[in-house]
Amino acid sequence: GQQLNQSPQSMFIQEGEDVSMNCTSSSIFNTWLWYKQDPGEGPVLLIALYKAGELTSNGRLTAQFGITRKDSFLNISASIPSDVGIYFCAGQKPSSNTGKLIFGQGTTLQVKP
């Protein structure tokens, strides 16, 4: 099955630094979602984006729905140790009548105190 291209695969940063990750596809999507997964737990929804160009914030997190509808970006400002985890992007295609989401491979974030 198709997967989204998510990059980088992993990041190791210093506490206080800003983080940026992105997700791209060769197909257009009408919805982009960003999830965070803590070790050993299920993913938790962080931000949902519903239209091209949309910019949405959730605390220190900001995500954008790309104008081309083929990409999305997630930024984390002033990282803290509890930001550690795996971040997944997910998208839903306009043609989908099943509600299925397509997931990226994830970006593993480690934060050094």
Next chain:
Amino acid sequence: DGGITQSPKYLFRKEGQNVTLSCEQNLNHDAMYWYRQDPGQGLRLIYYSQIVNDFQKGDIAEGYSVSREKKESFPLTVTSAQKNPTAFYLCASKSQRGPEAFFGQGTRLTVV
């Protein structure tokens, strides 16, 4: 509290045995999904169900089976035909009104 409950959190089985993973939701969601997660990989769809008594294969359905007899429940059976069953299994549900899927806490299955 509303949510999705997977049980058990950890499961150990001998090779060749079938095992059933539980997923229950009280969110009144119509659609439910099972994903498999391996280290360093994304989520791969095993089976999904949009309504009671109906389900479809996902991308990696071989060696798995499901049932959807009740709206709240979507159990997954990992059969002996699954060649590499050790993985982290995630259940999710979704309302028909929106694209957002909500996940359970996962079941880590180890086959020895």
